[in-house]
């Protein structure tokens with residue numbers, strides 16, 4: 001207790017000193033609460049499950065002159081500089097390439113299980129990133145396009161089965177689709193989660209339901225570690241068996257064909273490619289006769305698979321749902337999208353899957369589709385970036401003040417960066433053409449201001465995979481389906497089904513907001529910023545004659 005009091009005192013004394021020196025930070029800091037009450041004031045303006053990036057965007061409006069400010073949420077979160085200045089963000093991720101803070105690892109440990117490239121720095125990071133990179137290369141991913149198309153086909157079949165029927169959660173459909181893809185691309189497992197339940201998604205969904213990066217109401221729940229450990233063990237058991245199986249398959253292929261499977265040019269998962277390098281680089285000349293994988297290596301590989309399932313699934317599925325939502329909201333860009341697909345894949349929509357599977361590189365010709373996806377990610381960025389300040393690294397605020405970073409985390413919050421009115425023309429409008437104009441055009445994106453996958457050596461390893469997946473889904477759906485959000489009906493159903501206490505609270509308590517900037521569709525705190533209430537919607541077939 002005495003230790004905690006002493007730590008708290010030392011910590012707050014430092015923030016108090018920075019405050020006196022004029023470090024930009026919100027009013028309302030206190031020795032007892034730091035900025036926790038300030039944050040609460042902002043979060044309470046939005047729905048309880050709204051993503052933290054949304055109140056941060058609101059708070060950022062007060063710091064237009066500096067484009068960064070300090071938030072002291074210690075001890076529930078390290079004190080951090082919230083930065084939405086593109087030039088300073090570039091300094092943090094490129095010039096200084098600041099290390100990942102310990103919090104980057106500890107905050108995802110219940111999900112990932114232990115160390116991974118998300119938390120590694122220096123040589124560990126270099127070694128593992130180099131080992132994993134080949135599986136995410138553009139060339140390797142093109143080999144997976146036929147499988148991704150098959151998954152998108154199942155997604156379309158499920159949508160078709162819903163035409164003319166009631167409300168369903170598009171988010172649930174998209175999450176199942178991306179899970180099938182990520183399991184195949186990373187682990188070579190074909191689990192068909194779109195049609196059947198499976199232990200791995202059940203486990204990871206349960207673990208993430210009990211997870212928060214910052215919210216003490218979740219973090220302090222004593223049941224949380226028990227649930228997360230139980231499901232963590234289930235994941236590890238499954239992954240270890242699959243890993244061992246892949247290892248056996250690769251060894252057998254080498255023995256029978258004499259060549260490494262990589263040279264046989266069939267689609268290989270991220271993990272198979274990493275195991276190939278492991279075999280190639282092994283000092284054990286008898287590796288092909290070795291019965292089991294090195295235990296330490298297998299443990300870290302297992303962490304990475306868990307990391308990919310977490311970092312790669314929800315981010316991609318949420319983006320798919322927001323893209324389909326924007327298609328329904330903006331008829332003109334939607335019609336451009338369809339025209340592009342007609343011209344590249346031919347007017348016979350029923351042949352799209354066949355054409356794309358035969359020529360995956362056609363995806364790269366879909367310039368408007370890519371622009372549509374990029375603009376979706378600008379408005380609904382699912383990630384953020386966290387770095388650790390150092391004694392050498394200072395960040396220049398917009399007003400010229402030079403800010404020290406030592407001992408502070410730096411968080412690049414993408415929502416306020418992507419909608420910074422100083423640098424973006426019409427920041428709140430959906431304009432895919434921003435991504436098609438030439439440099440010098442007023443819509444041309446400013447350097448460093450667009451960073452959904454972030455920029456620099458540690459940019460997202462899964463960027464190409466996500467973009468391939470999202471473009472494939474748009475190509476497969478845009479000419480077939482209309483989506484109609486059904487929030488009003490959904491809210492009515494929820495109100496009818498509410499229990500006695502919920503009804504009483506609604507009747508007599510303070511009504512909680514359920515829109516963000518008057519929009520019922522918003523990003524939530526659920527891992528990967530899933531859309532509110534899972535995006536309840538109806539689907540209709542596109543009437544090609546009427547289009």
Ligand code: HEM
Nearest residue numbers: 117308311312315316383452453454458459460461462466
């Ligand atoms: C729309 C989809 C996605 C978005 C917006 C996104 C965003 C991000 C961001 C902002 C970072 C931090 C970069 C930095 O620290 O500089 C990151 C890192 C990372 N992402 Fe993604 N991501 C997406 C999809 C994926 C996928 C599909 C995977 C893997 C299957 C993945 C795996 C990772 C990993 C492993 C890192 C850590 C990279 C490192 O530190 O070397 N992400 N992502």
